[in-house]
Amino acid sequence: xxxxxxxxxxxxxxxxxxxxxxxxxxxxxxxxxxxxxxxxxxxxxxxxxxxxxxxxxxxxxxxxxxxxxxxxxxxxxxxxxxxxxxxxxxxxxxxxxxxxxxxxxxxxxxxxxxxxxxxxxxxxxxxxxxxxxxxxxxxxxxxxxxxxxxxxxxxxxxxxxxxxxxxxxxxxxxxxxxxxxxxxxxxxxxxxxxxxxxxxxxxxxxxxxxxxxxxxxxxxxxxxxxxxxxxxxxxxxxxxxxxxxxxxxxxxxxxxxxxxxxxxxxxxxxxxxxxxxxxxxxxxxxxxxxxxxxxxxxxxxxxxxxxxxxxxxxxxxxxxxxxxxxxxxxxxxxxxxxxxxxxxxxxxxxxxxxxxxxxxxxxxxxxxxxxxxxxxxxxxxxxxxxxxxxxxxxxxxxxxxxxxxxxxxxxxxxxxxxxxxxxxxxxxxxxxxxxxxxxxxxxxxxxxxxxxxxxxxxxxxxxxxxxxxxxxxxxxxxxxxxxxxxxxxxxxxxxxxxxxxxxxxxxxxxx
Amino acid sequence: xxxxxxxxxxxxxxxxxxxxxxxxxxxxxxxxxxxxxxxxxxxxxxxxxxxxxxxxxxxxxxxxxxxxxxxxxxxxxxxxxxxxxxxxxxxxxxxxxxxxxxxxxxxxxxxxxxxxxxxxxxxxxxxxxxxxxxxxxxxxxxxxxxxxxxxxxxxxxxxxxxxxxxxxxxxxxxxxxxxxxxxxxxxxxxxxxxxxxxxxxxxxxxxxxxxxxxxxxxxxxxxxxxxxxxxxxxxxxxxxxxxxxxxxxxxxxxxxxxxxxxxxxxxxxxxxxxxxxxxxxxxxxxxxxxxxxxxxxxxxxxxxxxxxxxxxxxxx
Numbered sequence: 034x035x036x037x038x039x040x041x042x043x044x045x046x047x048x049x050x051x052x053x054x055x056x057x058x059x060x061x062x063x064x065x066x067x068x069x070x071x072x073x074x075x076x077x078x079x080x081x082x083x084x085x086x087x088x089x090x091x092x093x094x095x096x097x098x099x100x101x102x103x104x105x106x107x108x109x110x111x112x113x114x115x116x117x118x119x120x121x122x123x124x125x126x127x128x129x130x131x132x133x134x135x136x137x138x139x140x141x142x143x144x145x146x147x148x149x150x151x152x153x154x155x156x157x158x159x160x161x162x163x164x165x166x167x168x169x170x171x172x173x174x175x176x177x178x179x180x181x182x183x184x185x186x187x188x189x190x191x192x193x194x195x196x197x198x199x200x201x202x203x204x205x206x207x208x209x210x211x212x213x214x215x216x217x218x219x220x221x222x223x224x225x226x227x228x229x230x231x232x233x234x235x236x237x238x239x240x241x242x243x244x245x246x247x248x249x250x251x252x253x254x255x256x257x258x259x260x261x262x263x264x265x266x267x268x269x270x271x272x273x274x275x276x277x278x279x280x281x282x283x284x285x286x287x288x289x290x291x292x293x294x295x296x297x298x299x300x301x302x303x304x305x306x307x308x309x310x311x312x313x314x315x316x317x318x319x320x321x322x323x324x325x326x327x328x329x330x331x332x333x334x335x336x337x338x339x340x341x342x343x344x345x346x347x348x349x350x351x352x353x354x355x356x357x358x359x360x361x362x363x364x365x366x367x368x369x370x371x372x373x374x375x376x377x378x379x380x381x382x383x384x385x386x387x388x389x390x391x392x393x394x395x396x397x398x399x400x401x402x403x404x405x406x407x408x409x410x411x412x413x414x415x416x417x418x419x420x421x422x423x424x425x426x427x428x429x430x431x432x433x434x435x436x437x438x439x440x441x442x443x444x445x446x447x448x449x450x451x452x453x454x455x456x457x458x459x460x461x462x463x464x465x466x467x468x469x470x471x472x473x474x475x476x477x478x479x480x481x482x483x484x485x486x487x488x489x490x491x492x493x494x495x496x497x498x499x500x501x502x503x504x505x506x507x508x509x510x511x512x513x514x515x516x517x518x519x520x521x522x523x524x525x526x527x528x529x530x531x532x533x534x535x536x537x538x539x540x541x542x543x544x
Numbered sequence: 545x546x547x548x549x550x551x552x553x554x555x556x557x558x559x560x561x562x563x564x565x566x567x568x569x570x571x572x573x574x575x576x577x578x579x580x581x582x583x584x585x586x587x588x589x590x591x592x593x594x595x596x597x598x599x600x601x602x603x604x605x606x607x608x609x610x611x612x613x614x615x616x617x618x619x620x621x622x623x624x625x626x627x628x629x630x631x632x633x634x635x636x637x638x639x640x641x642x643x644x645x646x647x648x649x650x651x652x653x654x655x656x657x658x659x660x661x662x663x664x665x666x667x668x669x670x671x672x673x674x675x676x677x678x679x680x681x682x683x684x685x686x687x688x689x690x691x692x693x694x695x696x697x698x699x700x701x702x703x704x705x706x707x708x709x710x711x712x713x714x715x716x717x718x719x720x721x722x723x724x725x726x727x728x729x730x731x732x733x734x735x736x737x738x739x740x741x742x743x744x745x746x747x748x749x750x751x752x753x754x755x756x757x758x759x760x761x762x763x764x765x766x767x768x769x770x771x772x773x774x775x776x777x778x779x780x781x782x783x784x785x786x787x788x789x790x791x792x793x794x795x796x797x798x799x800x801x802x803x804x805x806x807x808x809x810x811x812x813x814x815x816x817x818x819x820x821x822x823x824x825x826x827x828x829x830x831x832x833x834x835x836x837x838x839x840x841x842x843x844x845x846x847x848x849x850x851x852x853x854x855x856x857x858x859x860x
Contacts, residue, residue: 119660120657120660121649121653121656122644122652122653122656291645296638296641305641305645306644308644314549315546315645317548319548320546320547320548330546331547331548332545332547333545333550333856333857334802
């Protein structure tokens, strides 16, 4: 699931973390048993406690009802939440088990509030970024103006593992490449959201956003009366609207499909969830057949045309005729149907070039180039290992940088310098020297922290955020909030679900 | 609907009904063996064993010795083999998980909860301390799922395939239960005087089909094998009678017709079964040999299953 597609590695500098020296926070209210011992993580931005350890005004209301709870009361709420996830089968499959063992994604019942004003600005920044990324993809697979202008180096783009030469010259229906985007955000030391990475291939996790909210309504029925939280239920409706407006045949009665690798896929729950909530049919490659460049599904009443497909399978696997010949997940002939415009694929083929981590440093320039606007959201300083000067800086500072594979995700293929051993650094030195285009490096970014209930009290834990952006015809739509992932285990710096990470319900709250 | 998904939900329903049927038989056997003079648990379990298909499966493997009754009960409840209650519930729940886009959330939760419960320590404890209660809980779980489906799902293709799975499984179970008992109390059907032991066995058959109370509402006087057989085969209203199940199966198949005028092979097959159960009176059936008759009904139902593949499940 999240381990495959996310920027989950989020870590911070361990050497700065010394809980014993950190001052104890003033409780939100003096009588709060839960917050009595709460200590912010030194050097990180605490999302709830601000100057002089006073609760921040814009999120304070969200905690008013929760801080009153006793430890046993909050424990029983946590238990209820866990039971609801079990019962709903809201699980992800663990990859290592061929039979598809299912696990519940750990969930912390303490909400993560974000003030509405801050969200407004962030949301504009996300829409702006996705718009520009979409124009970039149109351009790269079309006229290549941005490459001619030298704003983004041509070799970098055409040499990207995410660049699909077969897609050159193909304009997807209505020119939309990124119907569903997930842009990972983290807060810097001053608490400002910056973009950590873009996910414009198959970003996952949105089902947890909606399920987390449904569970929270059961767990804190009264809190929702006291705090104005923005709803997330619009997501499937927006997705359905995108299905409808993107349909290749233009007929509104065409049935959309969600293409899944099958029930043993780690994100199968989400594939099912999206199909259920949008009325799409959930199909596997073996349910599909292509005749005369038109895709059909095999139904109990014979073949039925498919003209819009939300596919949750990577480019490489969608069509064995064009991409990996050994793949049984897609269907032969699908690419030709797509190229002819007989099928809308969501997302389009070849989007990987836009979320390549070595292309990422150029996205602010691309925003300016296409939209003639300044980027609303900042991003993290990035060193390209294919540039000799930057490479030598990276190689000289491996112990203090974060090195990532340009097409990697989920904490795989990366080195977290401050916590790495000499041997690991040497291994990456070798990798970078062998394939400099394959790696980038970034300075360590502090994450922000938010209170988490550990069963006894509130403790500060690091969080990141993945908002989701849907684009149909017209302006991009941004889901209020997004998936907050949290490093639940003390001493762990990873929000990856396979390594003690969990999630929280994100509340965009009225101020 | 997607052909693969249709097959999936058809089996989802068959499996949960199979678990329910096995639980009902085991519940009766466990209960009656406790206090019915002249009936041993071994005898009771033997018939459950045969109905479940374990006997046949083991014979094919060359195993002729029957396990002791406690072992049988264990195997039919927990074992890794595909006929055990826990495996049937797991199968049903896994099929449901793979078909969540076509069933209601509530129905999925009902099946998932049944599965979570049977995997829990609580269920294992109950099995040890209160086996009848344990089997009742399995049956209740299946009822709950069925009621949830009826209350939350629209009468569409999905429900029709579920209904076919359910009715086919039920009809088959009733026919098998009767067939197994026919061997045990064969002479009674030929009109000989009912014995105390015979009465106990017919009570078991009725309870195994959840038919005990309904039977006595409709039949005054002492329990007779002939009447029990008539009730379970030919009653037009009882939900587990072969006739009723076959009629409902036909109804679902008629709804699934692609063109209103053309019947599929499955529909032909169930009409064939109906021809065996509808017009007959029980005497004709008994005269021609109940075992042969039930065998032909069971084979007819198996043919419906085969025809479902040709009509709907195999990709065309």
